[in-house]
Amino acid sequence: MRITLSLLVLTMMNSVFADTMLDTAKQLREDALQSNLAWDIVESLTTEVGPRLAGTVADEQAVAWAQAMLKDAGFDRVWLEPVKFPVWLRHHEKARVVSPYPQPLHISALGYSGSTDGELTAEIVAFAGLAELKSASATEVEGKIVFINQSTDRSIDGSGYGKAVPVRYAGGKLAKEKGAVAVLIRSVGTDSHRFPHTGSSLRQDMPLPAAALSAPDADQLVRMLARKTPITIALDIDVETNAGGQSYNVIGQIDGREKPSEVILVSGHLDSWDLGTGAIDDGAGVAITTAAAQLIGALPQRPRRSVRVVLFANEEQGIWGGKAYAKAHHEELDQHYYASESDFGAGLVWQFDVADEVFLDLAMPLLKPLGIKRGVAASGGGPDIKPLMDMGVSVFRLKQNGLDYFDYHHTADDTLDKINPESLRQNVAAWAVVTYLLAERK
Amino acid sequence: MRITLSLLVLTMMNSVFADTMLDTAKQLREDALQSNLAWDIVESLTTEVGPRLAGTVADEQAVAWAQAMLKDAGFDRVWLEPVKFPVWLRHHEKARVVSPYPQPLHISALGYSGSTDGELTAEIVAFAGLAELKSASATEVEGKIVFINQSTDRSIDGSGYGKAVPVRYAGGKLAKEKGAVAVLIRSVGTDSHRFPHTGSSLRQDMPLPAAALSAPDADQLVRMLARKTPITIALDIDVETNAGGQSYNVIGQIDGREKPSEVILVSGHLDSWDLGTGAIDDGAGVAITTAAAQLIGALPQRPRRSVRVVLFANEEQGIWGGKAYAKAHHEELDQHYYASESDFGAGLVWQFDVADEVFLDLAMPLLKPLGIKRGVAASGGGPDIKPLMDMGVSVFRLKQNGLDYFDYHHTADDTLDKINPESLRQNVAAWAVVTYLLAERK
Incomplete structure (x- = not known):
């Protein structure tokens, strides 16, 4: 009887408590x-x-x-906890088609990109994605600017981004292994505005200059390439990576x-x-x-x-x-x-x-x-x-x-x-x- | 009778002809x-x-x-007819908030703008439109960068543009008369993207540096101004206007x-x-x-x-x-x-x-x-x-x-x-x- 009563009280208390919690949450x-x-x-x-x-x-x-x-x-309580990392800084980036259709292109250097050390001029060689670049021979790529035109699908959960983003991370490293002098990727983004999307690439020693083109600029290169004439591009990317960067996780607690x-x-x-x-x-x-x-x-x-x-x-x-x-x-x-x-x-x-x-x-x-x-x-x-x-x-x-x-x-x-x-x-x-x-x- | 017949034939011919014309148009x-x-x-x-x-x-x-x-x-026939005009050229334009909230702003110099001759730093003074600038005293404006935040209504027939565009044409001239050192206008545009809209301003002797801010940048200045602290901006606009420009109306005729x-x-x-x-x-x-x-x-x-x-x-x-x-x-x-x-x-x-x-x-x-x-x-x-x-x-x-x-x-x-x-x-x-x-x- 006492046990039963205790259980009953406990159940009631729990119930009252649960109601309070749910009421508070509401x-x-x-x-x-x-x-x-x-x-x-x-x-x-x-x-x-x-x-x-x-x-x-x-x-x-x-x-x-x-x-x-x-x-x-x-x-x-509010406190800071130190975080250390190499600091990557963008100074400037410029790109232009030199020939046969001279005009500027909108690019954004990728995080941990290298610099071009002034203007770097080379022909472009285009690939649909990482797999195509992987299967390319070094002679196709050597001395050229690799252009990877992987598009990003629009999706409610970002899965399209997940599929496309390896190009941004790994494109530069792979292009470098094949002897390319720089890499340009179609922005990992779903818009068709003249905004290149930046983002991090893999950190490497002596990385290639690496940048994203806005979607309209990538489309422009595709149209030029369809004309079956070599496309020469000049890149001027000035960035730097320095050891010894520091910032803080800022933490507040209740x-x-x-x-x-x-x-x-x-x-x-x-x-x-x-x-x-x-x-x-x-x-x-x-x-x-x-x-x-x-x-x-x-x-x-x-x-x-x-x-x-x-x-x-x-x-x-x-x-x-x-x-x-x-x-x-x-x-x-x-x-x-x-x-x-x-x-x-x-x-x-x-x-x-x-x-x-x-x-x-x-x-x-x-x-x-x-x-x-x-x-x-x-x-x-x-x-x-x-x-x-x-x-x-x-x-x-x-x-x-x-x-x-x-x-x-x-x-x-x-x-x-x-x-x-x-x-x-x-x-x-x-x-x-x-x-x-x-x-x-x- | 002959006249009647002739008329009938003529009517029929016209009708046949008209049908042919309408059929051709279709x-x-x-x-x-x-x-x-x-x-x-x-x-x-x-x-x-x-x-x-x-x-x-x-x-x-x-x-x-x-x-x-x-x-x-x-x-x-295809022919050219010469057209002469002063050539206006954009070299570069940069803007940044110096204080109290340092950050870059996206601007585009307006056609026939003047240059700043290096970086020009001054406080901004804001106006809702040309009328407000007109009624301002010279002491309010003198030595400052005038910011005109006139927005552009979206309309099927461009009437919103028609109402807003006088700011672009006349803002610089009016600001100059009041002693301003430069003028920034909210872009004459209906988007909320980070694109400043260029466009021509009035040609003047010794024009002020004049540029458009993208809509998000204009909104950013409005938010800063709402904090009731002076906003200092640095402008670096390098453009030139030269006499002796020439191009051609290109004409083809059937x-x-x-x-x-x-x-x-x-x-x-x-x-x-x-x-x-x-x-x-x-x-x-x-x-x-x-x-x-x-x-x-x-x-x-x-x-x-x-x-x-x-x-x-x-x-x-x-x-x-x-x-x-x-x-x-x-x-x-x-x-x-x-x-x-x-x-x-x-x-x-x-x-x-x-x-x-x-x-x-x-x-x-x-x-x-x-x-x-x-x-x-x-x-x-x-x-x-x-x-x-x-x-x-x-x-x-x-x-x-x-x-x-x-x-x-x-x-x-x-x-x-x-x-x-x-x-x-x-x-x-x-x-x-x-x-x-x-x-x-x-």
Whole structure:
């Protein structure tokens, strides 16, 4: 009888508690849908700092901005963790068709590209993709500028980018092995605007000059090549890579009330490429995850576990911040309850992926009104989370609609106007619900 | 009785003749809808010549290209008429916010802008439009960079552009009178991409440095200004204007079989700005009107009147070709039966305007299947036609849908991919029908 009564009380208490948790999560969601917190964060970052290539003065300013912003946002603790990497700097890049149809081309040097040391003039040899370049003989390629015209399919989940991006990483290395003097790739992007998309290539000793052409410029070369006359191009790429770069992962934490050492890690990356103001990549992720945590921090009581926002350093040139974090915290990774990064712009979240059916059962009734579908086990948690995932940390993913993400990604056109404030709010609502429930659940 | 019979025969002949003319016009229309002539012309011009700023080597190449193209197209006569103008050349332009939020800005110098002679650093003072600048005191403006943030409304007929463009023409002159050191305008354009729109400003002695900001950059300045701190900008604009520029109106004619001295003048302009490849402005107009005339020239017999294609020189910097043509031909303007220019891209024609109700009755049954509405008296015939219209030449206009025209106009993004081949064919069909009927009618 006493046991039965105890069980009954316990069940009632659990039920009351669960209702409180769900009510709180629901209130968080509604508050997020009315909140300008995320917009204000990304507006401030993109306006006051703007482009913030890792290792530059602007990146230092971004770190100072982030530290001040997290302190103002009411996090219990804010700290920096150093991240070291080689600094790659763009000075200038120019390209022009020399003959037979003289005209300028729009290019952007790729991260870790080499320089041309003045103007480098050579004939181009075109390939449809990496496989075609692989099977080419050295005599076809030697002394030429390799042009790889791999296109990128538009897809909601970025899978088209995944298929195309190896050209950017590996094209230069392969072209060099075959004796090419430089490599030009069709931008890994889905737009047809005159914006070349930058992005990192493989780090190598003595890398080839490597640059992306805008899609209209790649099409222009294809039309010229169809005329069956040799096309000569002059490239002038001036960049440098220096050892000894440093930046910081900027971290803010809301300490858990019961299990403060157990951490829900939510994140974006603070650095951006130098061409745009880094609004969708990744001012949005910084803003979404910070705003979600800030809303949780504003609740009457702290959640059971800690919520840690990590604004990673130098994601763009090789996940340097993510790797440094995993290394620095490798002994506490069993205390990382869940981790995820928002690094796919500000498109609407349409699916929630996590390998925990019980948690899906708990969260989905709160996410469904946001238009979010029940998903499957997360295949990843974002680029900076991969090192943690590889070391066994559980991840979740709030999958966003990325249909237009690769129209702007890594271009000068990645600016604040590309973010829809309503969609940004929906993201914050989803992140607030999931982060809170993970932090609060038993 | 004899008179009655004669009248009957005449009526029958007229009817047979009219049917033949209408049948021919219909066949022209159907042929045009299947034809790649216009696409091939604009593809060739934008690929093989590319950007062709008036007075440059590329412009010379465009003239040679046009002459060869018209000869190949089977025109009875092809000739050049010289056009003289001051040559304006862009060397480079750079802008950056110096303080308090250091970052680059995307600008494009305006035609006939002055240079800064190295870097010019000054505070900006913002105005919503020309009226606000007019009413400003000199003390507000003196020594500063004037920023005019006039936006451009999207409209099917370009009326939004018409309202906004005075800022580009007159902003520099007005700012100079008030003692400003330079002028930056929000691009006269309807897109929100990182493309500044160039375009001509008023020619003046000792003009101010004048440039357009892309819309996202103008928005960025507005956000900075909202923070109520002085914004200092550094401009580096290097351009030059030289006397003694020359180019050519390139003209092809299909000689009329009965009234060869009576001319239907159809036209586009051959020059383009230097930033894009001049596909919509105005490779499209060159291609549409040339292809329409070429189809007429391929008929079994020449039309009654002559069809003259004029590919005007240097429209962009002040309608130099149009003015030169009107001057050179001012004694034969009574022989110019009708004139029009296609200079609004390759959007679908949606209305036919002409102040001739009888001709509208004749043409509309043939245009209606193309989705073209009966219009009113034409308010103009295109920029290069204005000098002729002012001297009494009758004009018509095939009004195009220009909803997206000012997204690309005068930017680096004016490239071939912005032209829809189907829409281009509809344009050729409309121009072929109208041009042929005007040339053939009694």
